[in-house]
Structures are given as structure tokens and as C-alpha cells.
Amino acid sequence: xxxxxxxxxxxxxxxxxxxxxxxxxxxxxxxxxxxxxxxxxxxxxxxxxxxxxxxxxxxxxxxxxxxxxxxxxxxxxxxxxxxxxxxxxxxxxxxxxxxxxxxxxxxxxxxxxxxxxxxxxxxxxxxxxxxxxxxxxxxxxxxxxxxxxxxxxxxxxxxxxxxxxxxxxxxxxxxxxxxxxxxxxxxxxxxxxxxxxxxxxxxxxxxxxxxxxxxxxxxxxxxxxxxxxxxxxxxxxxxxxxxxxxxxxxxxxxxxxxxxxxxxxxxxxxxxxxxxxxxxxxxxxxxxxxxxxxxxxxxxxxxxxxxxxxxxxxxxxxxxxxxxxxxxxxx
Numbered sequence: 096x097x098x099x100x101x102x103x104x105x106x107x108x109x110x111x112x113x114x115x116x117x118x119x120x121x122x123x124x125x126x127x128x129x130x131x132x133x134x135x136x137x138x139x140x141x142x143x144x145x146x147x148x149x150x151x152x153x154x155x156x157x158x159x160x161x162x163x164x165x166x167x168x169x170x171x172x173x174x175x176x177x178x179x180x181x182x183x184x185x186x187x188x189x190x191x192x193x194x195x196x197x198x199x200x201x202x203x204x205x206x207x208x209x210x211x212x213x214x215x216x217x218x219x220x221x222x223x224x225x226x227x228x229x230x231x232x233x234x235x236x237x238x239x240x241x242x243x244x245x246x247x248x249x250x251x252x253x254x255x256x257x258x259x260x261x262x263x264x265x266x267x268x269x270x271x272x273x274x275x276x277x278x279x280x281x282x283x284x285x286x287x288x289x290x291x292x293x294x295x296x297x298x299x300x301x302x303x304x305x306x307x308x309x310x311x312x313x314x315x316x317x318x319x320x321x322x323x324x325x326x327x328x329x330x331x332x333x334x335x336x337x338x339x340x341x342x343x344x345x346x347x348x349x350x351x352x353x354x355x356x357x358x359x360x361x362x363x364x365x366x367x368x369x370x371x372x373x374x375x376x377x378x379x380x381x382x383x384x385x386x387x388x389x390x391x392x393x394x395x396x397x398x399x400x401x402x403x404x405x406x407x408x409x410x411x412x413x414x415x416x417x418x419x420x421x422x423x424x425x426x
Contacts (some may be wrong), residue, residue, distance in 0.1 A: 096128045096130070096154075096155050096252075096255060096256060097129045097130075097151050097152050097153050097154075098123060098128050098129070098130050098131075098152065098153065098154045098155065098156065099117075099131045099132075099133065099148060099149065099152045099154075099155045099156070099359075099372050100120070100130060100131065100132040100133065100155070100156040100158060100254070101135060101145070101155060101156070101158065101170070102115060102116060102120040102131050102132060102133065102134050102135060102136075102158045102159065103133075103136075103157070103159045103160075103166060103169040103170030103171075104136070104158070104159065104160040104167065105118075105136050105160075105162075105167075106134060107139070107360075109196070109231055110158070110160050110196075110198075110231075111160070111196045111226075111228040111231045111234050111235070111335065112158050112160040112194065112196040114124045114231070114234070115130070115158070115194055115196060115226075115244055116156075116158055116194065116317065117223060117318060118241060118244045118245065118248070118277075119156065119194070119224075119244065120381050121123050121133070122244075122245050122248040122249065122252075123161070123248060124129075124253065124335050126249075126252050127251065128252065129134060131148070131152075133145060134402055135150065135169035135170065135172075135173055135176050136169055138145060139169060140174075141171050142169070142172050142176055142182075143179075143180060144176075144178045145173060145174045145176060145182050145241070146173075146176050146181035147180075148180070148181070149177075149181060149185060149186060149189060149412055150182065150185060151228070152189055152379075153189070153190070153255050154189060154192065154221070154254075154255040155189060155190070155191050155192075156192050156193075156251075157170065157173075157190050157191060157192075157193050157194070157208065157209050157213070158193075158194040158195075159166055159196075159237075160196050160197070160198065161194050161195060161196070161197035161198070161200070161201050161202050161205050162199065163199055164199075165201070165204075165205060166195070166205045166208055166209060166255065168263045170209070172190075174209075174212045174213075174216075177216055177217060178215075181216065183216065183217050184209075184217050186217050186292070187217040187218060187219075188219075188220070189218050189385060190219050190220075190221050190251075190254055190255045191209075191210075191213045191218050191219065191220055191221065192220075192221040192222065192223045192224075192254075193206050193209040193210055193213075193220075193223035193224075193225075194223055194224045194225075195223075195225050195226075195229045196226050196227075197226070197228070197319065198228055198229075198231075199226045200227075201251065201269075202225050202226065202227055202228050205227045206223060207289070209223075210223070214264050217378075219260075219261050220249050220261060220290060220365065221250070221254045221255070222247065222250060222251070222254075222313055223247075224243075224247050225277060226240075229257075230365065234235070247375070262389070269402070295343040323355055324349075324352060327349075327356065327386065327390065328367045328368070328369075330390045331356075331358065331365075331367055331390075331421055332365060332367060334366050334390075334421065334422060334423050335420060335421060335422075336358075336420055336421070337363035337365075338416065338420060339360065339362065339363075340362060340418065341360055341361075341362060341416070342360065342361050342362070342421075343360050343376045343377070343410075343413050344357070344358065344359050344360070344376050344377075345357075345358040345375060345376065345377050345378075345379070345413075345417065345418070346358075346370075346372060346373050346375040346377070346378045346379070347362075347379050347381065347386070348378070348379065348380040348381075349381065349382070349383050349384075349386055350380060350381065350382050351382055352383050354369050355369060355370060355371060356368075356369060357369070357370040357372050357375070360420065368406045371383060375409065376409050376410050376412075376413050377408075377409035377410055377413050377417075378408050378409055379400075379405055379406065379407040379408075379414070380405065380406045380407070381399060381404060381405040381406075385404045385405060387401055389423055390414065390423050391423070392423050395418045396414070396417040396418050396421075396424075397414075397415060397417075397418055400414065410426070
């Protein structure tokens with residue numbers, strides 16, 4: 096028989112959960128059970144791969160210490176990994192016994208949380224160990240407590256060896272409905288995916304590739320419009336109609352291009368470039384499609400603002416002048 100122990104605490108010497116686990120391991124080894132312990136705090140960079148260690152297990156123990164609230168991040172991350180990357184068919188045949196020791200409050204709630212999570216994963220629950228420990232030394236020296244832990248461990252062994260079936264639970268029906276929304280992957284595919292997810296370099300490279308593809312598609316969209324970012328500058332310069340004595344700066348944020356067009360006007364002098372400057376008289380924001388429609392004369396700046404296709408802040412008198420300075424509809 097193989098039983099895996101997954102310890103979700105921080106590994107502190109004063110954690111009474113470690114004492115309980117030592118007692119449990121001792122009993123199981125006397126019963127000739129092969130025990131593997133996985134300390135999640137030592138394996139935090141590879142937790143996503145740990146569901147693959149369930150393959151050879153007949154039963155598992157999920158152990159957590161409630162230091163202030165809940166089961167802690169490591170255990171939650173492991174359960175998340177089981178949901179995302181675990182072999183659900185294999186999990187359905189695995190017995191789980193929770194061990195939750197609290198040094199504050201909430202051990203029963205945490206125990207129920209673990210059991211509910213395992214039921215949703217499709218696994219079978221066994222009775223667990225749940226206790227509040229105020230003084231770890233007194234707890235460890237208490238012989239009656241030690242006997243209770245030993246008896247519960249023996250019951251766990253019997254449940255697994257005799258393959259006792261639990262009564263039906265509504266969690267199974269909920270799980271079936273939730274699983275319809277998840278990817279239908281083979282165990283081999285989920286194992287490979289979990290390895291990729293734990294590889295920081297791979298994840299970082301995937302993010303870079305996605306960003307590169309997004310930029311490529313943005314460029315393709317501009318080509319479909321027949322306009323590049325520099326074509327927009329050219330069109331603005333061609334449409335420019337100077338206004339005597341006017342000195343104003345505009346910044347137009349083109350949202351889906353991640354570009355900001357800076358327009359500086361000093362009487363008849365016009366300067367346009369792409370810049371991150373937003374300290375201007377009028378700051379506006381629109382999509383590339385809206386800008387394209389304005390340049391094509393299908394829309395004015397004023398109408399785009401009134402319909403909400405363009406947002407703006409600053410001097411609204413200067414905002415209204417945009418259609419005078421750049422009368423695209425007249426060209």
C-alpha cells in the first residue's frame with residue numbers, strides 16, 4: 096500500500112502538525128505501508144507538477160496548520176493544481192484523510208474546506224484528525240492524544256485496505272457540471288501542461304510570444320485600413336488649416352495601437368510625433384477605427400466625443416477647434 100502525505104505548513108519547529116505527521120508515519124510504517132511525504136514549502140516552485148505523484152498512491156493525507164485563517168497558500172495551490180492538471184479518473188479512486196491542527200481558530204472550517212475540495216475533485220474522503228493546540232509541548236507530552244492519533248491512523252489504514260465506499264454526495268453532481276466547462280485533456284496532456292506551468296522561463300516566453308502576436312495583429316489591422324501609424328501623421332499634416340495666433344497642444348491616445356500622437360500648434364507651425372507626453376491642453380483617447388473614420392471624413396472629432404467614441408479632458412474650447420484645424424470632412 097502507498098500513502099502520500101502533502102504537508103502545507105511552513106515547516107516551523109513549533110508547528111504541532113509536524114508532530115502529528117511523525118506519529119502517523121510511525122503507525123503506517125509499522126503496518127508496512129510505503130509512505131512518501133511532500134513538504135509543499137520546499138517544493139513551491141514545482142507544486143503544479145505534484146498531482147502526477149498521485150498516480151501510485153492508494154491514499155493520501157492532506158495536512159495543514161491554521162496559523163491565523165484557512166488552510167494556507169501552499170495547500171490551496173496544490174488543490175488548484177489537482178483541479179487543473181490532476182488525472183481525475185485516478186483521483187476518483189484515491190482515499191484522502193485530512194489533518195488540520197490550529198494554533199488560533201478555525202480548524203473545523205479548514206478541515207471541511209479540504210474535504211469539500213477533495214469531493215469536488217472526485218476523490219473519496221476518510222475520517223481525519225482535527226485539533227486545536229494552545230501549547231505544543233503539552234500536546235506532544237499527552238499520551239491520550241497520542242493514542243487517539245494512532246487509532247485514527249489505524250482506521251485510515253482499514254478504510255483504504257478494505258476499500259470502503261463512502262455514501263453518495265451532491266459534490267459529485269456539482270463536479271460533473273463544472274467539468275463540462277474545463278478542457279478535455281488526456282492524463283499525458285495534463286502532465287505535460289503541469290510541467291510547462293511550473294517552468295518560469297517557458298511561461299515568460301509564452302507571454303512574450305503572445306505580446307508579439309498581438310502587436311503583429313495590430314499591424315495587420317492597420318494594413319487592412321490601408322494606414323500605418325506614420326500615414327496618420329501625414330494625413331493630419333495634409334489637412335492642417337492654421338488659425339492665426341493659436342498656440343495649443345493636443346495628445347491623442349490611440350488605444351489599440353498603444354500609441355499617443357502629440358500635436359503641437361504654434362500659429363502656422365505644426366509639429367506631430369508619437370510621444371508619451373500627456374501634459375497638454377487637450378488629452379483625448381479613441382480607437383484606431385474611430386481615428387480612421389475621422390480621417391476618412393465619416394466622422395468628426397466633435398461627433399466622436401458626443402457619441403462616446405472618443406473621450407477627452409482639458410480645454411473644451413480647444414477640443415472644438417480640432418475640426419476647424421483638421422477639416423477631414425471637407426477633403
